[in-house]
Amino acid sequence: xxxxxxxxxxxxxxxxxSGPSGVGKDTVLQRMKERQLPFHFVVTATTxxxxxxxxxxxxxxxxxxxxxxxxxxxxxxxEYAHVYNDYKGIPKQQxxxxxxxxxxxxxxxxxxxxxxxxxxxxxxxxxxxxxxxSEEELVDRLRARKTETPEGLNLxxxxxxxxxxxxxxxxxxxxxxxxxxxxxxxxxxxxxESEHSRVSPRVVNL
Amino acid sequence: xxxxxxxxxxxxxxxxxSGPSGVGKDTVLQRMKERQLPFHFVVTATTxxxxxxxxxxxxxxxxxxxxxxxxxxxxxxxEYAHVYNDYKGIPKQQxxxxxxxxxxxxxxxxxxxxxxxxxxxxxxxxxxxxxxxSEEELVDRLRARKTETPEGLNLxxxxxxxxxxxxxxxxxxxxxxxxxxxxxxxxxxxxxESEHSRVSPRVVNL
Numbered sequence: 506x507x508x509x510x511x512x513x514x515x516x517x518x519x520x521x522x523s524g525p526s527g528v529g530k531d532t533v534l535q536r537m538k539e540r541q542l543p544f545h546f547v548v549t550a551t552t553x554x555x556x557x558x559x560x561x562x563x564x565x566x567x568x569x570x571x572x573x574x575x576x577x578x579x580x581x582x583x584e585y586a587h588v589y590n591d592y593k594g595i596p597k598q599q600x601x602x603x604x605x606x607x608x609x610x611x612x613x614x615x616x617x618x619x620x621x622x623x624x625x626x627x628x629x630x631x632x633x634x635x636x637x638x639s640e641e642e643l644v645d646r647l648r649a650r651k652t653e654t655p656e657g658l659n660l661x662x663x664x665x666x667x668x669x670x671x672x673x674x675x676x677x678x679x680x681x682x683x684x685x686x687x688x689x690x691x692x693x694x695x696x697x698e699s700e701h702s703r704v705s706p707r708v709v710n711l
Numbered sequence: 712x713x714x715x716x717x718x719x720x721x722x723x724x725x726x727x728x729s730g731p732s733g734v735g736k737d738t739v740l741q742r743m744k745e746r747q748l749p750f751h752f753v754v755t756a757t758t759x760x761x762x763x764x765x766x767x768x769x770x771x772x773x774x775x776x777x778x779x780x781x782x783x784x785x786x787x788x789x790e791y792a793h794v795y796n797d798y799k800g801i802p803k804q805q806x807x808x809x810x811x812x813x814x815x816x817x818x819x820x821x822x823x824x825x826x827x828x829x830x831x832x833x834x835x836x837x838x839x840x841x842x843x844x845s846e847e848e849l850v851d852r853l854r855a856r857k858t859e860t861p862e863g864l865n866l867x868x869x870x871x872x873x874x875x876x877x878x879x880x881x882x883x884x885x886x887x888x889x890x891x892x893x894x895x896x897x898x899x900x901x902x903x904e905s906e907h908s909r910v911s912p913r914v915v916n917l
Contacts, residue, residue: 696905702898704840
């Protein structure tokens with residue numbers, strides 16, 4: 506009995522952190538990294554060129570289009586997307602290795618990507634949906650970014666509204682209040698700890 | 712969308728803390744109370760006489776056999792058991808009131824009692840199973856109590872072994888290490904926090 510129990514509790518967990526555009530996924534991930542938690546944060550592979558200050562292997566794996574195509578062909582991407590003119594995706598091998606080393610793996614994905622992981626793993630990953638206290642707050646945050654044309658902004662707002670409706674496809678929902686990033690991170694940590702106490706742990710095979 | 716979300720996250724939770732005889736349920740509850748957590752700890756009704764130092768309403772509700780019978784007849788006990796020559800049970804009204812006031816409710820029950828709550832609420836309560844690192848450790852702890860005859864001890868060990876097998880009926884399992892009571896309490900708190908982040912919250916109707 507105790508052996509069954511222990512293999513369950515020591516099984517590393519795959520965690521997806523998602524939520525609508527504008528909710529603050531990157532900021533939350535950034536704070537998690539600053540707190541030096543013992544997790545493996547997935548590094549995405551991308552075909553786009555590095556921006557100033559970005560480090561290969563830390564911010565992204567910068568790969569050529571050919572290399573990316575090879576990853577797709579060998580089915581070595583957990584998930585990928587065509588964003589603007591570039592591709593980005595999550596290398597399976599990286600996730601496999603981190604899980605094999607016993608680390609919990611944290612991935613940041615948009616809502617569509619999270620849904621794909623859910624299909625692929627059949628409930629084997631814990632899916633966390635970040636949200637705001639209200640739809641209005643989300644719209645306000647998108648407006649405050651001021652990085653887009655009015656048309657671009659309207660598209661983004663419409664997309665974010667649609668994304669909010671997909672909450673039901675997730676396991677957990679955490680409200681990311683504007684002024685309490687650490688509360689958000691604490692809640693995510695509690696979810697991960699609690700998942701390790703489940704009698705029926707999630708199983709992921711990649 | 713945000714209204715649905717908020718009614719879910721503010722819904723108070725019914726938590727059952729259980730586990731085999733000897734695992735340290737009372738000690739864990741005691742430490743939780745010392746930490747002044749914002750939970751309602753259920754006070755059991757019993758027909759036995761108060762022991763020295765026990766306070767009515769704090770340690771137990773001391774009721775007469777007639778009063779207890781009336782609670783059974785009016786279906787006002789969530790769960791009850793005949794222990795030695797006395798009855799003890801959990802008054803529904805107390806749990807209803809605490810939940811209605813918005814508090815999470817913590818109940819300490821033996822494994823049989825926890826299984827009854829599971830049946831009664833149909834998954835509406837979060838069931839936590841406390842265990843030891845091994846079956847041997849549990850047996851050692853029972854032996855160390857030295858409050859029983861050899862026959863009584865053997866019966867208790869056999870019961871505890873059977874109880875360990877019922878882990879699968881629970882939602883969560885927390886190992887209560889001998890020297891780390893606060894770790895156990897922290898894990899229980901993480902489970903409760905995490906339950907409040909569930910997209911599909913548990914619903915309990917009493």
